Structures are given as C-alpha cells and as structure tokens.
Amino acid sequence: MVSQVGANRTVESSSTSGMCMGTPRSDRERQAAELLSRLREQYPDATISLRYRTRLELLIAVVLSAQCTDERVNSVTAELFEKYDGPEAYAAVDQDELAEDISSITYYNSKAGYITEACRKILEEHDGEVPDTMAELTELPGVGRKTANVVLQHGHDIVEGVVVDTHVQRLTRRLGLTEEHTPERIESELMELVPREEWQELTHLFISHGRATCTARNPNCGDCVLEDICPSSKTDSEVDLASGETW
Numbered sequence: 646m647v648s649q650v651g652a653n654r655t656v657e658s659s660s661t662s663g664m665c666m667g668t669p670r671s672d673r674e675r676q677a678a679e680l681l682s683r684l685r686e687q688y689p690d691a692t693i694s695l696r697y698r699t700r701l702e703l704l705i706a707v708v709l710s711a712q713c714t715d716e717r718v719n720s721v722t723a724e725l726f727e728k729y730d731g732p733e734a735y736a737a738v739d740q741d742e743l744a745e746d747i748s749s750i751t752y753y754n755s756k757a758g759y760i761t762e763a764c765r766k767i768l769e770e771h772d773g774e775v776p777d778t779m780a781e782l783t784e785l786p787g788v789g790r791k792t793a794n795v796v797l798q799h800g801h802d803i804v805e806g807v808v809v810d811t812h813v814q815r816l817t818r819r820l821g822l823t824e825e826h827t828p829e830r831i832e833s834e835l836m837e838l839v840p841r842e843e844w845q846e847l848t849h850l851f852i853s854h855g856r857a858t859c860t861a862r863n864p865n866c867g868d869c870v871l872e873d874i875c876p877s878s879k880t881d882s883e884v885d886l887a888s889g890e891t892w
C-alpha cells in the first residue's frame with residue numbers, strides 16, 4: 646500500500662513494508678493517533694504551564710504570553726496578580742503604570758493597553774465575568790482565537806477548538822500531519838484528524854515535545870520517541886517539513 650503523507654512524500658505503509666526509519670503511518674489519522682499515544686507515555690503530566698487562580702488571571706496570563714515564554718510570564722504575574730485583584734483594578738489603573746509593571750514582557754505597552762481595555766469591556770458588557778463563548782472572547786482587545794481557545798478550555802471547561810501555538814504549528818508540519826501554514830488552517834485540519842476529547846491534550850503534548858526535544862533550531866532527532874515515524878527526522882531526511890528547507 647502506498648500513500649501520501651507529509652509534504653510531497655510518498656511512503657509505504659508500515660503494515661505492509663515493516664518499520665523503517667522516519668516512515669510515517671499510512672494515513673494522517675493513524676499518524677496522529679500513534680504520535681499522541683507515544684507522547685502521552687513520554688509526557689504523562691503535560692498541561693498548561695501558566696500560573697493563575699481565576700479566569701481573569703488566566704486571560705491576562707495568556708495575553709501576556711504572546712511571543713513571550715511562559716516562564717517569564719509566570720515570574721511577572723507572581724507580583725502582578727498580588728497588586729491587581731480583579732477587573733476593576735486593571736480598568737482603573739493608568740496604562741503607563743500597568744506597562745511599567747509588565748515591562749520585562751515583550752510588547753508590554755500594547756499588552757497593557759489590551760488588558761486595560763479588555764477589563765473595561767468585561768465590566769461594562771459582561772458583569773465583570775470573563776465571557777464563555779468564542780465570539781464574545783474574540784471581541785475583547787488582544788484576544789484572538791488561540792487565546793480564546795485556551796481560556797475556554799482551562800477557564801470554562803469548553804473545548805471548541807485546538808490551540809495552535811508556535812510549537813504545535815512547527816511539529817504538526819514536521820510530523821506530516823498538515824501542509825498548511827496558518828494556525829487557523831492547521832487547527833481546522835487537526836479538528837478533522839483527532840477526536841475532540843484529545844484536542845486539549847494534543848496541544849500540551851506537542852508543546853512539551855517542542856520544548857524538550859523537537860526544538861525550532863536544533864531538534865534532537867537521535868533521542869526522539871517519534872524518530873521512526875517522523876518524515877523530517879534528520880537521520881534520514883534532508884528537509885525540515887516545518888520550514889520546507891534543508892536541515
């Protein structure tokens with residue numbers, strides 16, 4: 646059996662050819678299932694690494710985490726969440742003061758504006774509560790679909806989509822699950838490939854693997870549990886399917 650998995654890569658099914666290095670499963674659904682099964686074993690405790698106590702703190706932490714490490718965000722929010730105890734406090738503060746409080750975070754000026762404006766809107770239109778629908782969340786300043794998905798999943802226990810961050814984007818392409826480039830298109834392909842009850846877990850497993858082994862610049866293919874089913878494996882592929890460029 647011959648099938649197409651990954652970017653222009655024709656492969657033989659492992660069920661008929663036996664396993665060989667870097668050979669993905671015969672179709673993307675099986676590839677996704679196998680990847681998740683292995684990563685589940687490797688990272689049994691994978692979960693969100695941002696720290697928060699309330700839905701509003703979760704929202705703020707996710708807004709701050711755009712293009713910034715969770716580690717840095719956690720170190721800033723440890724003090725921030727003690728200083729501001731609810732939407733009223735963020736809505737009332739002078740934006741420059743809030744920017745100063747988060748000044749070690751990337752794009753702190755813009756993010757201070759988003760937080761102040763989002764809290765004003767939450768007070769005026771949502772009775773001070775973080776909304777629980779995708780439409781309402783994405784109307785808040787600084788909140789896109791990715792942030793809204795995180796808040797819905799971890800703040801409201803509602804799984805409406807797949808959180809596609811930079812790690813998920815890179816790994817799904819490397820591993821032959823998608824050839825799409827944008828988070829929105831990758832998300833809709835993953836929603837077709839993976840059962841809904843695994844959407845939330847998928848993100849945390851891929852983020853864990855992206856941080857520990859399959860890093861952006863220097864993935865450690867020699868020590869990777871997915872190596873034999875990864876079409877980008879440096880041990881026998883010249884191309885990184887995430888970028889489409891040679892390693």
Ligand code: SF4
Nearest residue numbers: 859864866869872875
């Ligand atoms: S570390 Fe290498 S083998 Fe493992 S998933 Fe990343 S590119 Fe593939």
